[in-house]
Amino acid sequence: MAPLKIAKEKLEKVKYDPQGLVTAIIQDYQDGRVLMVAYMNQESLEKTIETGQTYFYSRSRQSLWHKGETSGHIQIVKSMEIDCDGDALLFQVEQVGVACHEGIRSCFRPVDSSQPMSTEVTEQATQDQKAELGEVLA
Amino acid sequence: MAPLKIAKEKLEKVKYDPQGLVTAIIQDYQDGRVLMVAYMNQESLEKTIETGQTYFYSRSRQSLWHKGETSGHIQIVKSMEIDCDGDALLFQVEQVGVACHEGIRSCFRPVDSSQPMSTEVTEQATQDQKAELGEVLA
Numbered sequence: 043m044a045p046l047k048i049a050k051e052k053l054e055k056v057k058y059d060p061q062g063l064v065t066a067i068i069q070d071y072q073d074g075r076v077l078m079v080a081y082m083n084q085e086s087l088e089k090t091i092e093t094g095q096t097y098f099y100s101r102s103r104q105s106l107w108h109k110g111e112t113s114g115h116i117q118i119v120k121s122m123e124i125d126c127d128g129d130a131l132l133f134q135v136e137q138v139g140v141a142c143h144e145g146i147r148s149c150f151r152p153v154d155s156s157q158p159m160s161t162e163v164t165e166q167a168t169q170d171q172k173a174e175l176g177e178v179l180a
Numbered sequence: 181m182a183p184l185k186i187a188k189e190k191l192e193k194v195k196y197d198p199q200g201l202v203t204a205i206i207q208d209y210q211d212g213r214v215l216m217v218a219y220m221n222q223e224s225l226e227k228t229i230e231t232g233q234t235y236f237y238s239r240s241r242q243s244l245w246h247k248g249e250t251s252g253h254i255q256i257v258k259s260m261e262i263d264c265d266g267d268a269l270l271f272q273v274e275q276v277g278v279a280c281h282e283g284i285r286s287c288f289r290p291v292d293s294s295q296p297m298s299t300e301v302t303e304q305a306t307q308d309q310k311a312e313l314g315e316v317l318a
């Protein structure tokens with residue numbers, strides 16, 4: 043794991059909301075596809091910088107969440123940006139496997155699609171799904 | 181103004197937070213640059229779809245906000261996507277002028293930059309800044 047080279051005092055720019063969270067947008071560093079949006083608290087942001095992989099705060103589980111910890115679909119951070127009012131972060135990442143828990147590359151799909159998962163299943167996702175299916179059937 | 185072709189019942193997928201807001205990510209439809217993040221309530225989302233231009237809900241002013249209304253820097257929506265849990269929207273847009281109120285193309289800049297505005301000033305922004313400066317000096 044390679045830490046990000048970001049001085050800790052630069053993180054004073056980050057403005058957490060009343061729940062202690064900041065919005066984090068995750069984008070593929072190669073083709074710019076927006077993969078997902080999640081939230082970070084101070085601990086998860088510090089872990090992200092320390093490890094060079096994304097950590098979030100799960101609002102539903104109310105706990106630190108290392109993306110890909112169980113699936114292996116980690117995100118290796120290539121760059122980190124902050125917006126002009128400090129309440130949103132943009133991470134460009136190398137996505138291992140797929141970002142979405144539904145087995146597709148991006149969590150985003152056309153709003154008017156009735157088959158939201160049909161167009162973006164990557165080869166990797168298909169392989170993963172087969173592997174998981176194999177495990178279930180085994 | 182060209183409305184987006186999205187059936188109203190498809191918007192039932194959108195999950196607003198307790199404040200009645202959904203996160204909206206704005207991305208340049210040509211090169212994928214993430215331009216800004218803002219929030220929409222139901223009214224602003226409906227106006228966005230009705231007009232094909234972005235409308236947000238300003239949390240600080242607590243009012244509907246037509247992006248570019250005063251600056252002319254409107255965003256013409258090319259596509260709209262929703263994420264797997266329905267609480268974030270991704271709009272690909274044609275940005276007229278610049279997205280950031282600081283006169284730069286994107287609201288995002290490296291977190292460790294001490295001169296955050298230095299690298300991304302577009303020609304259009306420079307022209308706009310000159311025009312605005314001209315108005316101030318006039």
